[in-house]
Amino acid sequence: xxxxKKDIRALTKEQLREFFVKQGDxxxxxxxxxxxxxxxxxxxxxDMTNVxxxxxxxxxxxxxxxxxxxxxxxxxxxxxxxxxxxxxDGLTVESxxxxxxxxxxxxxxxxVGCSLDCRFCATARLKRMRNLNPDEIYDQVVAIxxxxxxxxxxxxxxxxxxxxxxxLMNYNNVIxxxxxxxxxxxxxxxxxxxxxxxxxxPKMIKKMADDDVKFNLAVSLHSAIxxxxxxxxxxxxxxxLKDLKASLEYWYQKTGRKISYxxxxxxxxxxxxxxxxxxxxxxxxxxxxxxxxxYNPIGDGEFKQATNEALENYINTLEKNRxxxxxxxxxxxxxxxxxxxxxxxx
Numbered sequence: 001x002x003x004x005k006k007d008i009r010a011l012t013k014e015q016l017r018e019f020f021v022k023q024g025d026x027x028x029x030x031x032x033x034x035x036x037x038x039x040x041x042x043x044x045x046x047d048m049t050n051v052x053x054x055x056x057x058x059x060x061x062x063x064x065x066x067x068x069x070x071x072x073x074x075x076x077x078x079x080x081x082x083x084x085x086x087x088x089d090g091l092t093v094e095s096x097x098x099x100x101x102x103x104x105x106x107x108x109x110x111x112v113g114c115s116l117d118c119r120f121c122a123t124a125r126l127k128r129m130r131n132l133n134p135d136e137i138y139d140q141v142v143a144i145x146x147x148x149x150x151x152x153x154x155x156x157x158x159x160x161x162x163x164x165x166x167x168l169m170n171y172n173n174v175i176x177x178x179x180x181x182x183x184x185x186x187x188x189x190x191x192x193x194x195x196x197x198x199x200x201x202p203k204m205i206k207k208m209a210d211d212d213v214k215f216n217l218a219v220s221l222h223s224a225i226x227x228x229x230x231x232x233x234x235x236x237x238x239x240x241l242k243d244l245k246a247s248l249e250y251w252y253q254k255t256g257r258k259i260s261y262x263x264x265x266x267x268x269x270x271x272x273x274x275x276x277x278x279x280x281x282x283x284x285x286x287x288x289x290x291x292x293x294x295y296n297p298i299g300d301g302e303f304k305q306a307t308n309e310a311l312e313n314y315i316n317t318l319e320k321n322r323x324x325x326x327x328x329x330x331x332x333x334x335x336x337x338x339x340x341x342x343x344x345x346x
């Protein structure tokens with residue numbers, strides 16, 4: 001990593017234009033370079049073919065492009081692709097391409113490790129080393145878009161921030177990355193095709209609502225009983241359900257958009273009728289849907305997938321109460337690419 005040169009992608013378009021003017025060049029040159037950096041995702045100044053060799057050499061002297069590298073790629077039997085992504089400082093995160101017959105979804109990371117401590121998640125066992133920069137998040141999406149076109153002959157259709165890290169603990173960089181992803185000067189994707197999944201940071205959920213974001217919100221809930229949730233997600237003691245509830249009500253009041261609850265059912269933890277009834281009550285506060293997710297073991301034996309009978313009980317009770325419920329079967333389990341399994345084991 002070259003620390004003496006500034007990462008050129010940390011500059012705004014206006015700053016790039018000003019830089020070229022100071023160099024005695026035309027301001028529009030900044031527009032050209034900005035387009036290469038974002039819309040064309042160039043990782044090398046020499047790729048900028050409509051810029052003179054002298055200008056490219058000058059950029060090389062002053063700046064660096066801290067792009068990611070896909071170190072290893074694994075393909076699952078079900079078509080899921082997992083990338084071990086090496087960052088400019090040698091650290092690694094993982095991202096996943098999830099294909100279905102109608103769409104391809106990128107699951108991207110927002111932190112190296114994680115700020116939170118969910119006991120059922122492999123990533124939470126890694127120390128949070130740092131937040132990802134906007135360009136590092138953006139690059140994951142670009143890489144997966146290319147894989148989608150290569151392997152499935154169609155561009156990426158959806159993005160979920162459900163990889164490594166808690167997105168709302170890296171809020172500013174996540175928002176900047178999404179701005180680039182959705183901008184016509186970037187990837188031009190619709191924000192309606194992007195979902196940010198949080199374990200529940202009430203203050204930041206309210207901030208998202210105040211910032212009038214256009215993407216979707218998902219919350220990893222897993223229990224609507226404080227004592228149970230705290231036992232599996234210890235940070236719930238700091239951000240209890242009453243605070244989460246208030247923030248979600250605020251979100252809906254400001255945005256008018258439904259919330260998705262991600263919910264794993266474990267044997268002997270949250271598979272009782274009491275747990276189901278608590279979830280139903282929580283779902284009545286704000287319009288929502290529930291995604292029941294198959295549990296993916298992380299090798300400790302402490303958490304076990306609930307019985308099919310327990311899952312059916314959840315589904316039937318939710319449907320009886322007119323709550324939309326989907327069951328998500330995990331993809332990529334054979335390569336540790338499924339939900340909760342990302343831990344740099346590639």
